[in-house]
Amino acid sequence: MQDLVIAPSILAADFARLGDEVDQVLAAGADWVHFDVMDNHYVPNLSFGPVICQALRRHGVTAPIDVHLMIRPVDRIIPDFAAAGASLISFHPEASDHVDRTLQLIQEQGCQTGLVFNPATPLDCLRYVLDKVDLVLLMSVNPGFGGQTFIPGTLAKLEEARALIDAHPRDIRLEVDGGVGPGNIADIVAAGADTVVAGSAIFGQPDYVAVIEQMRSRAASATPGRRGA
Numbered sequence: 001m002q003d004l005v006i007a008p009s010i011l012a013a014d015f016a017r018l019g020d021e022v023d024q025v026l027a028a029g030a031d032w033v034h035f036d037v038m039d040n041h042y043v044p045n046l047s048f049g050p051v052i053c054q055a056l057r058r059h060g061v062t063a064p065i066d067v068h069l070m071i072r073p074v075d076r077i078i079p080d081f082a083a084a085g086a087s088l089i090s091f092h093p094e095a096s097d098h099v100d101r102t103l104q105l106i107q108e109q110g111c112q113t114g115l116v117f118n119p120a121t122p123l124d125c126l127r128y129v130l131d132k133v134d135l136v137l138l139m140s141v142n143p144g145f146g147g148q149t150f151i152p153g154t155l156a157k158l159e160e161a162r163a164l165i166d167a168h169p170r171d172i173r174l175e176v177d178g179g180v181g182p183g184n185i186a187d188i189v190a191a192g193a194d195t196v197v198a199g200s201a202i203f204g205q206p207d208y209v210a211v212i213e214q215m216r217s218r219a220a221s222a223t224p225g226r227r228g229a
Ligand SMILES: O=C(CO)[C@@H](O)[C@H](O)COP(=O)(O)O
Pocket: 009, 011, 012, 034, 036, 068, 070, 141, 142, 143, 144, 145, 146, 147, 148, 177, 178, 179, 180, 197, 198, 199, 200, 201
């Protein structure tokens, strides 16, 4: 399994001070910036688009920007995110008419690819496109809002995804998003995740260093394959 990546979701940041907020979480030990794009169509909420991604790059952010598209359709906006500095672009298979083509488009734009599965969406299509996927993202809440409660059934689904990934020769990250924090990260890592998104659990705390350290130390105590140990 790959080293743990912690990707704070800027959806929970103070937008009026976004550049400083991102600088602070990265200085506190976060690895990536998780960038939640919502269109008030695929999900019932509206967030931000490529200009904000570009603004973060112009501000000086060099860490990977992990763009999660909760939009439909997806293809039209992918070149804009690539030009804005996205490192990795993930989308939901049901939001694309042609999943394989969208994955190719992201690759052609020079970004890494991710496929996102909602809590009730089966992983069925994954095995047909694993050769084009760099990251599998399992939603552990229904997408659209931060601050929701982790859906426990995600743990069994993580184990299912981990088995698929481990049977594949390429390095593919397994990310979890929604309701993740110090209280459940050990079980999440034990179930097979190597990448975690956390919004309110990080930005909701006054001390970003302390919460990120706590998440790392609890994750380090997990034994892969042994949930609840
Ligand atoms: O994509 C989403 C919600 O749609 C997530 O990234 C959440 O924004 C995570 O927030 P917390 O549950 O960690 O507050």
